[in-house]
Every structure is written in C-alpha cells, then in structure tokens.
Amino acid sequence: MIVITTPTGDIGSQLLTTLLSHDEELRVIVRDPAKLPDAVRGRVDIVTGSHGDPEVVGKAFADADAVFWIVPPNSQAVSLEAAFSGFTRAAADAFTSSGVTHVVGVSALGRGTPVAGSAGLVTASLAMDDLIGGTGVAYRALANPSFMDNLLRQVSSIRDHGVFTDTVAPDRLAPSASTGDIAAVAARLLLDRSWTGVDSVPVLGPEDISAADMARIMSDVLGRPIRYERETLETLGARLTGFGLGDAFVGGMVDMMRAKENGLDDGVARTVENSTPTTFRQWCELVLKPAVNA
Template sequence: MIVITAPTGNIGRHLLPLLLESAPAHDEELRVVVRDPARLPDAVRERVEVITGSHGDAEVVDRAFEGADAVFWLVPPDASLPPHDAYRGFTGPAAKALVAHGVGHVVGVSALGRGTPAAGRAGLVTASLAMDDLIAGTGVAYRALANPSFFENLLEEAESIREKGVFTDVVDAGRRAPLVAVADIAAAAAGLLLDRSWTGSDSVPVLGPQDLSPDDLARIMSERLGRPVRYERRPLDELYTTLVGHGLDEAFVQGIVDMKRAKDEGLDAGVVRTPDTASPTTFAQWCAQTLEPAVLS
C-alpha cells in the first residue's frame, strides 16, 4: 500500500498517473489523502482508496497510514503560518502516525542546501530541512527529494510575460543555478516508491539537465514564444512589502525573502550534477509543453 499526499498538487498530479500505470505490475494498492475528492478525475477515484481531509490532521493521517508500506509526503504551502509551523509543525502528526503504524518507507519533497553555509538561514528551505530531520528521526527509511526552484514558478509570471514581455525575480541576472520540472520530481518519487530496496535516510537531488540564469531563461523564452522576453530584478524589500500587502503571514514572507537571498548567494549550487542527479526535461521542452500555451492562450 502506497499513500500519496497532495495528489492534486503540482507534483502529485504527475505522480499519481505514474503510480496508477505501474502499481498493478508491482501488486501495489494506492491510497490518497485529499481535502476535496471532487478534484480527482473520475477515472482516478475508481482506482484508489480516498481518505478525505488534511494530512496535517492527526486523525486523518492515523487512518491514512494504517496498513501502509510507503508514503509520499508533501507539505502544501501555507502562507498564513510561520515557516517552522508550516513545515515541521504540519508534519508532526504524520511523524507520530508513521511510528504508530510501522510505515517502512517515506519519500518527501524537500530542497537543496543541506550542508551549505546558508542552510541555517534560508527561510523556507531551513524549515523544509528541519521537516526532513523530523521524519528521518522516526526511524523510517527516508529519501528527501532535494529540489531547486521549479520551472513551474514561471507560470505565476505568464500574464506579465504575455502583456509586458517581462518576468521578475530577486536573483542576479547572470547567476546560473539548477532548475527542474515538477514532472521530473514526480518520476523520481515514483521510482523510489515502487522499488523500496533502499534503507536509511538520505537526500536525492533532482537537478534538471543544466544550470540556467535568468538571462538564459529570457533568451530561451524569447526563442520559444517568438517575442522578446526580458528579466527584471526586484529588490528584496520590495518583494517583502508586496507579499505582506497581499495578506501573507509576515514570518512566512520573511522566510521567502531569506530563501531568495540564500539562493542568490549560491544555496542551490552545492551539489554536482551527475547522471544520477540530473533529470531529463529541458527548459525549452517545458516552455513548449507548458509555458507557451499559458502565455499565448
């Protein structure tokens, strides 16, 4: 039995079809934890056991983890809470349920940065690494998918790219760093969940095929979209003011700012890309499949 949390999110909606395709060959049953089962396609609901509720709730994870062999763990973003509460606090009930039900293996969505000088002051990343420590401390076999920033973050800029030919961030225009497609993270998770021969606790970097800078992204987007796209760097204090103005928790916003600052200082640059840590989807491919339809629609 594999339990999938956040099955309708960015990663989960790619992971679930992979597991549905492969689970019969592995004689695996699937169970999902979802707040709104109506968001699952009808064909999916017919093939999985559904636990309705939040996987941050003790009673929900107690039901969800009963009889489970493996869990895919993803903390949904909650900008109404400080980072520690949003990650480690949210995971606390699940950690207890993992022990209570003797779950053997957990694959979690986390971040790059462990072991770097900035890891302790990287906001949301620091909170995510603390979540990893909590899960690993239960004694389960744990693999933390250590991810850089996602290509999909650019979907938030689709309107600006369409209307102004501009996307923004706070990092230096020439700083190259790994970036990854969420579909590649889902594929890495599926492989680990289906082949549970691994033991102990470790990180699994998923780094995409190459490092890219904002200027590189602008060039590739311009080529793919057939229109000029340029990058504008925003000051960190402007980002903070904007997000707080949208009503987000101030401590959570500070966590975003601290994460962005750490990334601009090279937080994601500490892992060497190898055939084992690279993932296949290029930014140009992702633009053609995902960004272009969003911008040109």
C-alpha cells in the first residue's frame, strides 16, 4: 500500500497517474475528494482531511508500506518551522506507530552548501528531512532545483506582455527540472522499495540553463518575443507582501532566492543518474505553449 499526499497537486497528480498503471494498492489523503478525477475516485482508497492532522495520518498510514510526502505551501504560517517540521510532526510520529517502512519526500537542493543555513524555505525543508530521517524509516528526499513549472504562475504576463521575471542574474546557469520528471523519480522509488537508510536524490533536469536561455527558447517556441526582467529581492518581497502573504513566508522566499544567487543549487555535480530527461524546450512545447494559448 502506497499513500500519496497532495494527490491533486502538480507533482502528486502526475505521480498518482503513473502509479495507477501499476499493480499497487493506493490510498490518497485529500481535503476535497471532489477534486479527484472521476476515473480516479473509484480506484483508490480515500482518506479525507489534512495530512497535518494526527487523526487523519494515523488512519491513512494504517497497513501502508510507503508514503509520498509533500508539505503544502502555507503563506500564512507563523514561522517556517511551523510550516515544514511543525506540519510534518504528526506524520513523523505516525510513520513509526503505523509501521510505514519507506517515505519519499519532496525537498530541495542545498544541503552541505555554505548558504544552506540561511536559505529560508529551503533551510526549513532540509530540517523537515532531518525530522523524517530521524524516525527510522527508509527515507529519500528528492533534492530539487527550481521547477520549470513555476513559470506557469506568469502565464498572463508572458501572454499579454511578453515578459517573465525572477531575481537571478540573466546569464547565471542553474539546474531546472520539470515536475513531471520529479514525479517520475518518485514513482520509481516508491515502486522499488529495496532501498534502505536515509539519503537525498538530486533531480537536476537535463542541463543547466539561464534566464536568458529561457527567454530565447520561449520566444522560439511561442513564436513571439519574450524577454526576461530581473527584479530586486526588495521588489520581490514587497510584491509578495502586497498579495497578502505572511511575513514568515515572504522572508523565507526572499532568503531562498538570495541563496540561489549565491550558489544554493550548485553543490551537486551533474551525473547521468541525477539528470532527468525533459529539456526546457520540450517543457515549453508540452506545457507552457498550451497554457499560453488557452
């Protein structure tokens, strides 16, 4: 039995689709079962509620072998510790009491880098990994860079103004991965379960790429000029605050982006094993272009 948290989210939904094609018992934790596709609801066991709730995870993890774990974003959390480790604590207790043996979690690159302790959201995510790893389960933290799919938040700007923004230098090369590839790595680990101990699994995408490269590729794929505009960290913080996000989350995002500029994602050497297949051009063709044209 595999338990999937966030089954209607970007990574969780793609993982669920993959696992449904295999001979595995599946259980999902979801706040609103109506958000699951009709074809899915009859094929999985559903536990309704939040996976931060001790009663919910206790019920969901009963008789389960493995769990896919994602902490949902909480822009109003009083602290980053509460948003990550605090949310995970009930599940960590339930892993042990329920007999779960394997957990795959979505985390971030950065462990072991000089900026890992001051990287905001990433620092909190790495502390969450330590909490899970300390329970005694076999744990694999998917160490991810920035997601290609984050650009979907800027579809309107790309469509209407031909502009996307970030805080990194335009020529700074960094890894970037598609959420589809992240889900595929999670599926492989959850279906195998021969691994032991605690470790991280970097998911680096196929190549390092800059914002300038992204603008060029988007322009080519979309058939219109797309340009990159760099915003300051101060502007980013003010914009997020203007959206009503809480101080802890805004500070965590700003600190994370500062750390990325200072090498947070540069600590893992690229290998065949940690390079995933979807190129940024392929992602633009398969995901961004349909979204922009919708």
